[in-house]
Amino acid sequence: MTIKIKIKHLVLWVLGPAILLIVILNSVPSLAKLGQSTPTESSPENARIQLLQQLNSSTGNPHLELIRKKIIDTGSRHSSYLFDVYIGPTSSHWSVDEVNSINLLPADRITFLDEYIREGPVDDYYIRASKQLVYEYDSLSREDDAEQALITAESRISSNTSTARELALLRGERALDRGDVAAAETILEKSTSPSYVHETELDGRMNWLKARLLFTKGNFKQAHLLVKSSLKTYRNNKDSLKLVTDTERQLVDLQAEIESAMNIAHTDSANLSGTLARSDGTPIPFAGIFLRDESHVNHSVTDSEPYRILTDSEGHFQFHGVIPGYYQLELGLHFNQIDGWTWPIQFGDWIEIKQGENKLANVTLQPLLELHSPVNQQIITDKNINFSWEAVTGAAYYNLNGSVWSENSSYTNQIKGHVTDNHVTIPINELYYTSGGFSFGSQGDWQSIKPNSLLGFTNPDNRYSWSIEAFDTSGKLITRSNGYRLDENRVGNLPFFYLKERTLSNADRILLDKKPDQAIVAYQQDYAANPQDLHALHMLVHLLRAKDTFMESKPKVDSTIPLIKKLLQMYPSEGYASTLTQYFYEQADWKQYNEYYSLYLSVADQKPNSYMRAINALALWHQGEVDRARKELAISLEEDNNHRFIGGYLALELYAGEALSSVSEIAARYPDHSGEPNGNRWTSLLSQLTVQRAQHPEVFDKQLKEKLDWYMLGKSELLKQWMDQTDASALKKFMGALLEVR
Template sequence: MRIRVKIKHLVFAAASIVILLACYFTVIDPALNRYAAKQTIERGGVPAKEALLARFANAKDGQEQWELTRTYILGDGSDSIVHGFDVRIGPGTSQSGGSADRKQPRLTWEEKLPYLQSYAENGPSGGDLYSAVKQLVLYYNSTGQPELALRVLKSGRARTTNPWESVRYGIDQAKQLVSMNRYEEASEMLEEILSSSEKTRDYTVLQQVTALQAAMLLREGNLEEAIAKVKADEEDYKRELEKLDPAAADAKNSQVDHQMESLQGLTDQLESMRNEQGSQLRLSSVSGTVKRSDGKPMGQIGVYLRQEAAVFHSVIEEEPYQVLTDAEGRFAFSDVIPGYYQLFIGLDYEQIDGWAWPTRANEWIEVKSGESLSRSVTLEPLITIVGPVNNEPTTGNAIHFEWEPVDGAAYYELSGYVHIGGSSSGTLIRGRIKDHQADVPLTELEASGGGIQYKSVDGTVGGKQIPDPISLLGYAYPAGKFSWSVEAYRADGTMISRSNGYRLNTDTVGELPFFRLSGRPLTEADRLLLADKFDEALTAYKKAADANAEDTHSLRMIMRVYDAKSSMDRQSTDEAAMMPYLKRLYALVPSGQYLFRLFEYEAGARDWAEAEKYYASYVAHNPEKDHSYADAIYAGGLLEQGKYAEARELLLASVQVDGSHRFVGDLLAAELLLTDGFESAIELATRYPEHEFGQTMTNWLALVRAMKQEAEGKPDYQSHLRQAIEWHYSGNGAILKSWQDESKEKAMNDFLRRLEEVD
């Protein structure tokens, strides 16, 4: 059958095709392009950023551009100098704030700047506008344009209709004015904020206002006024809080309580400064650069100068010293209160990928009064590992570890990790390795042990926790997942680089540092342990050890199970029952770890002859290793024996090596026992302040100074102090407590109480 088409139908069809093509090119094709670009962005990779920038460039109108800005620029956390980075790195710690598998591209400041400016000028008001303004303020300040930062803050505040947002803008505007030394304008702004906050009494706002007012007083040299201001406001807020809600005043976890603690911390810091330098205030400055070892400056990096009391938690926005580096990687903090600080940096994954900042936990910056201090950060390339890698199984009685040599390295330290589920625990396998390789016997690897990890008995998050048997077996668990890392050090003990770090693309990921151990079967005792039958497993291990005098595995596991049981019972390990097995194990595997455990036990049992024997063996076993902790423990024994001069010498050597200065209290006690007056103890307390990580630190300098003041006009004061210290170390705690209960010497009692906490 022939199909006949009339001419008019052909004309209509042709016209329809033209219309459809026009519609395709004007409506459908751009929509498909936007959809394809969106899919490319979500898939990530190098094309993702190009696709995103193309979407911005081809936005059909301002509304679409603002939506893109909200989705891809304002939602990335960059309005916060704290939360705008994937990683924050400091001495001995790394805090992750992003996702390692983040696919959404993050634009550079130069790429997003025009869209931020457009949104700040014409975008809708609200929280997103505030985010755009905050990002611009960070950028303008980091590029030396504080007037532009102030202008955009004023513009944002003028556009908002929300009273709370107006307060937020006002606080930021006051901070900006303070940084520009425009104190009169800042004071007027703060007074305006206080009057607008009277109805709500928002204590977060009030705390920030007080902190800014104190900062201005300090910058003008008015230390006493700053202290009086903070104290008065603190008491005022407490009274107001009790009126509004008395129960909230004691709510230790409430937001209000957090603000009160912030004010108390500020008061303590100001009073400490007054004790250090009197009322004559001289603030300081800290500056430097962040760069890579190949010379590349790290621009727009977050830098945080963190106060001593703050380094034990994550970086928060309330901390006062935070800046972005400029294009040359430079940063500077002015008007820094004298004290001890640590430097942290914030980076995106792309910036840290393949690089490391080699720092250790006790690297402190002492900022002295009126000082201009320079401290810089240099990122080093991660160490390349050779083997074992990629979960390859290892056989034989030893494992060969190897890595690429590092220029300037005097020695290396090798660490291992036991992985269980999503967690891991690590320990040092061997230190002071001179070569870029090491053959480690399995007995040495197993002796390095690992930390005890815990699991829930019923599998729930809040359920009862018991030691995970896999973590107790450690490297002796044949189905275990293990990894390793290496660090390189100069002869002076400063770290050069490490192998552990962020490796996020094919160019930097390299070989994976995982390995498996094969060959050793599980014993009957191991199976009992894996079934959580700790008592039965301990009996079985003892039986096996008694049957085979060279069964190092069973001897080691006896120690591990005793430690696990003590952690469950919240009691000290039954050292007396464990010691015979530990001594047998040390005879077979002369590990430094076992030696230290023997020394610690004998010192605790006050068998000084045996303790001295094991201490001497431990030092001889580790001639180049840092044994400052063992030195301090042994010195404590010398103090108990009345050998004060020997103890002082050993404690002084210990605190000079141990940056935490955790035993400085014992050193000061020895000094006070051996010398007249307080001057030499004050000098030592000044030189070696306590910095113990994660603990409530003791201000020993303040304690000794308080005793010096308390001793004035009391000729018998120091002889009473010496007697009390001797009672403390000789085990006469009951006599000491009775004396303290009757004593009216507050400063002396404070010192003695803190001495009891030294460990």
């Protein structure tokens, strides 16, 4: 079973990337039965011994078949780098491999995989066995043995075959990854291929590797031409019925990476190295380190990615021949490596790698912090909840998060931010009446919506959990409470509690019976009968807004806006004030926008987040307050690692009369990681503007000012008409990109 958490694209509720302990309790049998004794005959070690006896007692074809079934088939089909846990800034997931229930030691697997490549049939299993054997050697820092294994495998095969070529590609890629350019070049030059139609995949992969080699050697123009022509040839030759393949994706991504580097004149490769260790100095050997560019961070790690490596016995890792650009590190760990520890990485943590650079990027795991109260299924019936936790050295403040469970899944919402002590008392209404999102079933329709996700913290029969994140004065995450606690001595207090302060209404029960339309009517009746029924009004708004998201054509006027205004009068909350602020921003109703942004600031328990600050800056610009807008956007960009609103800031600076050269410097300082996988997008757009301006400066300046005026005045339809009618130009591209900033 694989459970994947996507962070970047979750808009309403965030599926808890920090709820790993809780889900693991439900996923890993050894934890679900913690404290129960396990019969000796079914122990992992006994199962291993029995399997080894079974393998050693077989011979001939039955023996090879057993190796295929018990070893090769239990390995990953999709990646040689198979771990229990994958942790990164943008996505995290964990795998419980139910097929490979018997854990052989690396030495066990090496013995039988080596036997298979020496004696087994040359088929699809042969390549898989070779890759798995190489991985096992790598996990023991036996790189020379891994190379010899591939040479041995190649020696059994005619050089004029696809299998031999695939093994040569693996050897060439490994040589390039360890920085041995000469060996990589020699291996690739010797690799030949018959001109068969079924060689399309191998041709594409070969040219992908050759282009990487050319860039590493400094021949960036040749590398670009090769990958561009190879992609065209590959698309012409591949089966037209196939979707995008891994090989095609490799070529597309490499072309984009090279072009992005060329656009900013970074045409020499770089290196990155570091050490993975715990904060007590203990190195973590044989862990996976994945250096992932912007095009890869939103999906699971695959063998098609160029930068994958294992730490050595001292936790060291090094990548060679890295194309300049923006990357994120992702870790692959086994449960025993992460047990009781966390990697305090944050969404939007990027690494910029420049040409010719030897970048250092150490990774340090921190111990999980402990929760004190409420824990271990505590039942709360008071009007307030007292949260307390372990104080963390160096922590300037903490964020308190709460999680709601709904049909074996959970979603997390921040309850309170910037708590300066290691305890806080929260009125229960703050949990009840926060605006939030919802989840739904696999059908993805209104009728499959999950009731508990709508009820949030108001269901007294549901179980809830909480977590803490500790930050330093600069806003960097130090550690958190949620993570993997697998050893009985490390489990500690479990973060579960119940809220029994209220009872379910009849409308609540209708909703729990999965009748959302009838529930809407029931909540309407409750509110009509008692206009001070805060719960009925809150649930009515929540349900109506949730239902609107499933409508094919959205209503021009949001019918919930008057209801939210009443909610804010009855119970002013940051969430609903934010909702109205954004609504009136989109309507360009600046009078009401200003009113509700002021309300938002008054009820927020901390300074505005980077998103709300940026929205306010653009609102100020639209109202002609340019200087205030510039200051607000500058602060927002410093707080947002993804620099979502950099396009708006660049346009605002140009509107204020700043030169293209100085604005280009700002673009380089704040790469955009929020949308397209190209942090240098705005830098490139401004470079094109500079070229266009050089042809007719006065004409360009006049046209730029006019188009920015249209944008400031909210004349987006006029801008779109102009873009439809004008020829392709740098200004057209820039204004089009600006309209997408939101």
